[in-house]
């Protein structure tokens with residue numbers, strides 16, 4: 001491979017998404033590779049927040065129905081703008097809640113244990129919040145999580161085998177919840193095949209798309225996935241605590257949500273103030289209360305960027321960035337005991353790379369001191385996400401070369417090999 005910096009510069013010149021980088025706030029002298037934890041602020045997202053504040057200033061209560069983006073319809077509007085990113089119909093998507101609360105809502109709605117089927121199938125590599133939520137939902141229904149939550153094991157500690165998941169789809173499984181992309185290794189699960197296999201066995205299936213939305217294309221409607229949920233602060237760049245999203249396949253429309261509130265109502269009926277809920281006829285039924293407008297507003301700007309860039313082009317560049325990163329790691333860092341545990345193929349490699357090293361915590365600190373922002377995941381992982389909309393090939397080149405210097409000069413030894421509060 002060509003390891004010269006000039007090669008990175010050539011790749012940047014050919015990059016047809018390169019103009020989007022100018023729209024993001026990138027701190028001087030830093031290389032930000034943590035967009036899979038918190039994406040960067042764009043000028044359009046910032047403008048959308050300003051506009052939302054101004055609408056409040058100008059319209060007060062009338063902002064619900066007036067102005068450019070009336071608040072009463074904003075969750076639905078943002079849902080339709082999100083739909084192309086996940087291959088869903090517009091009314092199958094709603095922007096609401098947070099990842100974990102949406103998951104609670106969907107499990108409360110779709111987990112319907114009966115005499116024969118009582119178990120929930122998940123995996124042992126998922127993000128803790130999902131597992132906590134599943135255990136608490138089981139307890140609410142009177143089941144012991146130790147018996148009723150099945151977590152598919154990983155053979156190597158980093159990835160999952162489709163066959164192992166399919167094998168675990170036993171007759172007593174009522175519901176399956178899995179990540180679309182694993183938060184550590186970045187492996188993409190075969191959502192299409194898993195959905196097909198689950199449905200053959202009469203099992204409902206949903207996916208956590210936190211690490212896949214905005215990084216890879218999806219075809220949820222075509223695959224027949226029952227439900228999905230995600231956050232918007234990672235690849236979607238909507239800011240810390242931004243409002244999340246959920247998808248419900250249209251075949252489930254017309255059902256009552258497990259956790260109801262007045263924003264579950266059909267829009268026409270909501271202000272009739274009846275004590276009998278008439279749920280919305282679409283994914284809107286899975287909303288609960290008043291939307292967090294100021295935390296939803298940035299999505300207006302950031303989704304506009306995605307709709308201009310196109311998720312296929314984003315994926316293409318992301319694959320090129322991660323490929324380049326892995327090749328450089330291979331050729332430049334072979335003396336330093338790093339292991340790339342992310343899949344290397346284009347079918348199952350997501351938007352970030354997970355590097356293991358026994359000194360990972362302090363290597364991350366040394367990188368940060370040099371202006372490079374990765375994140376550390378305990379006990380020994382360095383996550384690197386070169387993001388298509390704002391990272392460059394030159395930044396990838398500089399990252400690997402800085403890492404090489406840090407290892408060669410043993411500069412990581414200046415730090416304690418212990419994580420900070422978050423990373």
Ligand SMILES: Cc1ncc(COP(=O)(O)O)c(C=O)c1O
Pocket residue numbers: 098099100101127129130179183208210211231
């Ligand atoms: C896969 C996954 N699920 C759930 C969460 C938790 O989401 P939230 O804290 O937004 O509810 C995260 C990240 O925080 C995540 O990466």
Ligand SMILES: Nc1ccccc1C(=O)C[C@H](N)C(=O)O
Pocket residue numbers: 036037038127183422
């Ligand atoms: N929501 C957060 C709040 C604070 C700090 C990090 C997060 C993350 O999102 C972490 C991410 N889910 C991860 O895959 O590690």
